[in-house]
Amino acid sequence: xxxxxxxxxxxxxxxxxxxxxxxxxxxxxxxxxxxxxxxxxxxxxxxxxxxxxxxxxxxxxxxxxxxxxxxxxxxxxxxxxxxxxxxxxxxxxxxxxxxxxxxxxxxxxxxxxxxxxxxxxxxxxxxxxxxxxxxxxxxxxxxxxxxxxxxxxxxxxxxxxxxxxxxxxxxxxxxxxxxxxxxxxxxxxxxxxxxxxxxxxxxxxxxxxxxxxxxxxxxxxxxxxxxxxxxxxxxxxxxxxxxxxxxxxxxxxxxxxxxxxxxxxxxxxxxxxxxxxxxxxxxxxxxxxxxxxxxxxxxxxxxxxxxxxxxxxxxxxxxxxxxxxxxxxxxxxxxxxxxxxxxxxxxxxxxxxxxxxxxxxxxxxxxxxxxxxxxxxxxxxxxxxxxxxxxxxxxxxxxxxxxxxxxxxxxxxxxxxxxxxxxxxxxxxxxxxxxxxxxxxxxxxxxxxxxxxxxxxxxxxxxxxxxxxxxxxxxxxxxxxxxxxxx
Numbered sequence: 001x002x003x004x005x006x007x008x009x010x011x012x013x014x015x016x017x018x019x020x021x022x023x024x025x026x027x028x029x030x031x032x033x034x035x036x037x038x039x040x041x042x043x044x045x046x047x048x049x050x051x052x053x054x055x056x057x058x059x060x061x062x063x064x065x066x067x068x069x070x071x072x073x074x075x076x077x078x079x080x081x082x083x084x085x086x087x088x089x090x091x092x093x094x095x096x097x098x099x100x101x102x103x104x105x106x107x108x109x110x111x112x113x114x115x116x117x118x119x120x121x122x123x124x125x126x127x128x129x130x131x132x133x134x135x136x137x138x139x140x141x142x143x144x145x146x147x148x149x150x151x152x153x154x155x156x157x158x159x160x161x162x163x164x165x166x167x168x169x170x171x172x173x174x175x176x177x178x179x180x181x182x183x184x185x186x187x188x189x190x191x192x193x194x195x196x197x198x199x200x201x202x203x204x205x206x207x208x209x210x211x212x213x214x215x216x217x218x219x220x221x222x223x224x225x226x227x228x229x230x231x232x233x234x235x236x237x238x239x240x241x242x243x244x245x246x247x248x249x250x251x252x253x254x255x256x257x258x259x260x261x262x263x264x265x266x267x268x269x270x271x272x273x274x275x276x277x278x279x280x281x282x283x284x285x286x287x288x289x290x291x292x293x294x295x296x297x298x299x300x301x302x303x304x305x306x307x308x309x310x311x312x313x314x315x316x317x318x319x320x321x322x323x324x325x326x327x328x329x330x331x332x333x334x335x336x337x338x339x340x341x342x343x344x345x346x347x348x349x350x351x352x353x354x355x356x357x358x359x360x361x362x363x364x365x366x367x368x369x370x371x372x373x374x375x376x377x378x379x380x381x382x383x384x385x386x387x388x389x390x391x392x393x394x395x396x397x398x399x400x401x402x403x404x405x406x407x408x409x410x411x412x413x414x415x416x417x418x419x420x421x422x423x424x425x426x427x428x429x430x431x432x433x434x435x436x437x438x439x440x441x442x443x444x445x446x447x448x449x450x451x452x453x454x455x456x457x458x459x460x461x462x463x464x465x466x467x468x469x470x471x472x473x474x475x476x477x478x479x480x481x482x483x484x485x486x487x
Contacts, residue, residue: 064108067079084134085105086175090105165213166216194234202227209245209258249295263308267307285323289309293330310349346387351393359400362403409447416432
């Protein structure tokens with residue numbers, strides 16, 4: 001194969017290649033310049049690259065030359081020539097295929113990365129175009145169907161799936177590093193770059209967050225964040241695209257690999273929002289962040305989501321009321337793991353919530369907490385009782401104890417008498433003692449009311465059973481005879 005490729009070259013090019021300086025990082029066949037056999041191998045690699053990589057030679061510059069081997073005025077042309085050489089994409093599903101060519105491309109990518117990292121001259125428009133083109137050819141690709149359809153068929157077990165790593169990562173990683181250095185470089189003018197890093201380009205970048213490879217998503221997160229910071233003209237479009245991803249995730253597919261990374265980006269974006277918040281941002285909070293509590297896979301991105309909503313509430317405290325109403329709406333009654341997460345988020349919200357906003361939702365909120373206290377799932381009951389360890393929450397309860405204590409005290413009494421878990425039982429007794437110290441007279445009244453209500457329920461239950469027994473005694477005893485009971 002190599003002999004057939006090499007036979008196509010004229011003898012003159014072989015001589016010139018043999019006599020020209022060589023880059024020591026070109027590939028495995030390159031050896032010390034003093035060896036004649038090594039020189040032949042190096043020239044063979046160069047000649048092969050011209051066939052394998054149909055690169056355009058800019059101003060007569062061979063793309064395999066090192067940057068230090070050309071003058072400063074020619075380095076940008078060499079940069080473009082090397083970018084064109086790297087536009088060839090190889091198949092990595094077969095590790096033994098095109099080994100020499102893959103190593104040659106990898107060495108060239110490393111050269112490009114080093115060039116953009118060392119304060120290069122200002123990038124010309126052709127250089128910007130070539131850079132964006134090389135990155136798009138290498139990065140923008142369609143993922144296999146199984147990557148997009150790892151859906152709800154396996155339910156909550158999706159969280160335990162092993163991540164899939166892209167076999168082409170040895171090249172992709174360098175391209176991502178190059179693009180990040182390129183975007184953040186002071187040599188890149190925003191006015192020129194925005195022509196090529198446009199809305200279509202950004203949309204394709206956001207589509208790549210579907211990748212199964214967590215390393216790729218981390219690189220994308222850094223790049224998209226830098227683009228958002230550098231290209232102010234694209235900020236509304238980026239927020240809109242991210243919102244569309246969230247909408248589709250919540251209301252259509254409930255499966256996307258990059259929700260956590262996108263939320264992490266948005267969390268840093270929220271910190272830069274000016275006050276008062278625009279209506280656009282409030283709508284995003286109501287229509288996107290609150291419904292994101294609904295999907296089963298909440299645990300994957302819960303930390304990032306909690307950070308986002310907390311940032312919003314710190315900037316606009318009135319949003320806390322809407323958030324708690326949303327949590328109560330999407331409360332996971334049959335999912336104890338999500339209940340524990342919701343209770344943790346509630347604690348963070350209550351820590352920064354104003355008294356006026358708290359009073360608007362305290363009745364439905366503590367009705368839900370009361371149910372959690374009585375949960376037979378010990379982690380839910382335990383987490384709800386831990387709320388009384390927070391001084392800020394205890395302060396809120398203390399100022400509104402006339403309303404809250406009558407709601408939660410019956411639940412504490414039921415736990416103290418019936419709960420099976422010793423840790424929950426001990427916590428219940430501690431909370432009850434704390435409330436007694438807070439307002440002994442009110443607790444005494446709550447105990448009296450609780451006993452009265454309990455006696456009423458027991459009396460009603462006794463009457464129902466007596467009625468059933470009397471109705472049954474009046475019916476003839478016969479096999480398979482139905483007994484009609486009327487109230």
